[in-house]
Amino acid sequence: MLPWTIEMHFKETMALAEQLKNLSRAVKDVSENQIMQTAYQIKTDWNSECADIILGKEVKLAAGLLKESDTLNRIAEEIEGQARELYQAELLGAQLARTRIY
Numbered sequence: 001m002l003p004w005t006i007e008m009h010f011k012e013t014m015a016l017a018e019q020l021k022n023l024s025r026a027v028k029d030v031s032e033n034q035i036m037q038t039a040y041q042i043k044t045d046w047n048s049e050c051a052d053i054i055l056g057k058e059v060k061l062a063a064g065l066l067k068e069s070d071t072l073n074r075i076a077e078e079i080e081g082q083a084r085e086l087y088q089a090e091l092l093g094a095q096l097a098r099t100r101i102y
Helices: 003-045 049-099
Strands: none
Touching: 003 049
């Protein structure tokens, strides 16, 4: 494989990993801020047993989204690590192919 092709694939993979990290941050923001603000608003505006039930469900939803955000971030980091290793291996392979004597 040509070095510029290797570089292009590496940059594309890293860009995809960055998009995944951005998605992770967006999911985390929804979980920590938007859902919790809504839950707080329900709790302050509506005082009943039903409000407590809805609040509990929203807290569970926020916790689930936070967990998924962490999972997305770990996947993005793993993709980056594997992309770096593959990049180095492909560059080494290309260099060996150029210097090989038959």
